[in-house]
Amino acid sequence: NRLRGLPPGPTPWPFIGNTFQVPEDRIDLVINEFKKKYGGIFTLWLPFPTVVICDYDMLKRNIVKNGEAFSGRPDTFIMDMLVQGNYGLFFMENNWWKAQRRFTTHIFRSLGVGQAGTQDTIASLASGLVEKIDEEKGDSIELRPLLVHVVGNVIHKHIFGFTREWDETEIHDFHVAINDVLEHFTSPKTQLLDAWPWLAYLDKPLALGIPRTTRANDAIIQNLEQALAKHKSGINYDEEPSSYMDGFLKEMKIRAAENALEDGFTEKQLIVAIYDLYSAGMETIIIVLRFAFLYLVNHPETQKKIHEELDRHVGRDRRVVMDDQKHLPYTCAFLQEVYRLGYVLPVNFLRCTLSDVEDCEGYRLNAGTRVIAQFQSVHVDKKHFADPEHFNPDRFLNSKGEYVRDDRISPFSMGKRSCLGENLARMEVFLYFCTLLQNFEWHTDGPRAPPIDVITSSLRAPKRFTVRATRR
Ligand code: HEM
Numbered sequence: 001n002r003l004r005g006l007p008p009g010p011t012p013w014p015f016i017g018n019t020f021q022v023p024e025d026r027i028d029l030v031i032n033e034f035k036k037k038y039g040g041i042f043t044l045w046l047p048f049p050t051v052v053i054c055d056y057d058m059l060k061r062n063i064v065k066n067g068e069a070f071s072g073r074p075d076t077f078i079m080d081m082l083v084q085g086n087y088g089l090f091f092m093e094n095n096w097w098k099a100q101r102r103f104t105t106h107i108f109r110s111l112g113v114g115q116a117g118t119q120d121t122i123a124s125l126a127s128g129l130v131e132k133i134d135e136e137k138g139d140s141i142e143l144r145p146l147l148v149h150v151v152g153n154v155i156h157k158h159i160f161g162f163t164r165e166w167d168e169t170e171i172h173d174f175h176v177a178i179n180d181v182l183e184h185f186t187s188p189k190t191q192l193l194d195a196w197p198w199l200a201y202l203d204k205p206l207a208l209g210i211p212r213t214t215r216a217n218d219a220i221i222q223n224l225e226q227a228l229a230k231h232k233s234g235i236n237y238d239e240e241p242s243s244y245m246d247g248f249l250k251e252m253k254i255r256a257a258e259n260a261l262e263d264g265f266t267e268k269q270l271i272v273a274i275y276d277l278y279s280a281g282m283e284t285i286i287i288v289l290r291f292a293f294l295y296l297v298n299h300p301e302t303q304k305k306i307h308e309e310l311d312r313h314v315g316r317d318r319r320v321v322m323d324d325q326k327h328l329p330y331t332c333a334f335l336q337e338v339y340r341l342g343y344v345l346p347v348n349f350l351r352c353t354l355s356d357v358e359d360c361e362g363y364r365l366n367a368g369t370r371v372i373a374q375f376q377s378v379h380v381d382k383k384h385f386a387d388p389e390h391f392n393p394d395r396f397l398n399s400k401g402e403y404v405r406d407d408r409i410s411p412f413s414m415g416k417r418s419c420l421g422e423n424l425a426r427m428e429v430f431l432y433f434c435t436l437l438q439n440f441e442w443h444t445d446g447p448r449a450p451p452i453d454v455i456t457s458s459l460r461a462p463k464r465f466t467v468r469a470t471r472r
Pocket of ligand 1 (some may be wrong): 091101281282285344345350411412413414416417419420425
């Protein structure tokens with residue numbers, strides 16, 4: 001590291017670097033250990049030298065203030081294997097990315113994301129969810145499959161223009177397949193393949209899971225291609241787009257007429273962009289909501305306060321809307337605490353520098369250096385949060401009981417590559433959570449609350465747990 005002018009870090013092994021010192025099921029915890037030893041910036045060889053930035057001020061100074069330089073994504077073996085290159089919204093690192101990101105933000109806004117349109121979609125799905133939970137009559141329930149349907153349907157509606165019924169299986173099938181694809185997606189072991197692609201032949205001994213990943217990936221692509229073919233045959237180009245797919249196809253047509261296809265408006269890009277939106281917009285939100293209910297039943301005093309607040313400001317008859325946030329400080333503080341401890345990505349997606357960075361905390365990073373903006377470390381940093389492992393929403397209320405939004409909690413990351421779906425995700429989490437609390441009292445399923453145990457792979461989620469809900 002010294003020879004290359006990189007920040008210090010644990011000694012790498014030849015060929016494999018630090019790969020086996022950062023096991024994927026504890027990667028966030030190991031990074032926090034290295035932070036104690038090396039500080040807020042250090043180098044891990046995975047197996048390419050990768051600069052990890054995990055201190056709040058350092059993240060602000062570099063990832064945010066020098067955002068453009070830190071907005072690249074490296075080429076990876078896994079993306080080549082799955083979609084034969086850097087397509088889609090996550091991993092595109094070329095001039096297309098800006099145009100694609102701008103287009104997606106624009107079309108989402110025109111479809112009502114962050115506004116009344118999406119709020120209505122969520123409200124209608126939430127009332128279906130309440131009915132489903134009612135049918136259980138206080139019996140033991142696992143929230144996950146129910147959430148797959150309602151959360152999956154929101155992104156499905158925005159992408160395809162319609163929702164699916166409870167007895168249709170498409171959304172659940174996608175959910176199963178995407179979880180297979182994501183199993184080892186960001187694992188340091190998978191990154192070994194970036195340097196040594198032939199290691200793919202050692203799939204079994206290295207437990208890389210490649211056959212399962214490719215099987216699930218092929219099924220997803222095939223389904224999306226079929227959906228696209230069906231959609232194309234029914235589209236009316238003269239109408240306002242009612243879905244992402246419509247909007248994209250219309251944009252393709254306009255650009256073809258103007259001979260301006262250079263920003264990547266192709267069918268291949270459409271398929272992978274939908275793949276990204278669908279996968280990013282489903283399991284992440286489900287996990288946050290599951291964390292919310294797990295903490296809720298572990299801290300019954302919080303449920304009482306949220307119920308009181310909802311009864312006082314919303315009542316039990318009208319539906320909850322985003323504007324209610326102003327009057328629900330405790331609920332907002334509770335959810336911010338859930339976002340703090342229930343971070344969904346154990347390790348952030350890889351970035352790389354697009355240009356030479358002369359001074360990154362005293363080090364010079366060449367263009368193309370891999371970087372991890374590890375905001376999760378800040379969430380549990382003692383310097384920022386007293387007793388960080390303890391779940392305590394009160395930390396986000398001031399002396400007047402008002403909610404204080406805290407920039408140090410950044411579950412959607414920061415800088416130019418921060419989450420594109422943040423508004424949609426925050427809306428879903430708030431509306432689904434509040435609707436379920438407005439209608440039900442939540443209990444542990446058994447004498448003791450389920451432990452706060454997590455499973456970590458590319459995503460970090462609570463282990464399976466069940467709860468009971470009784471009508472209020
Ligand atoms: C609670 C839910 C969610 C969480 C915690 C989350 C978190 C994240 C994080 C940490 C990143 C990586 C940023 C980086 O590289 O620094 C990201 C990127 C992204 N997210 Fe989300 N996300 C969520 C929901 C969504 C939703 C609902 C969508 C879309 C509908 C979405 C679409 C994306 C996309 C497209 C990117 C890539 C952005 C880029 O590279 O320019 N996410 N998200």
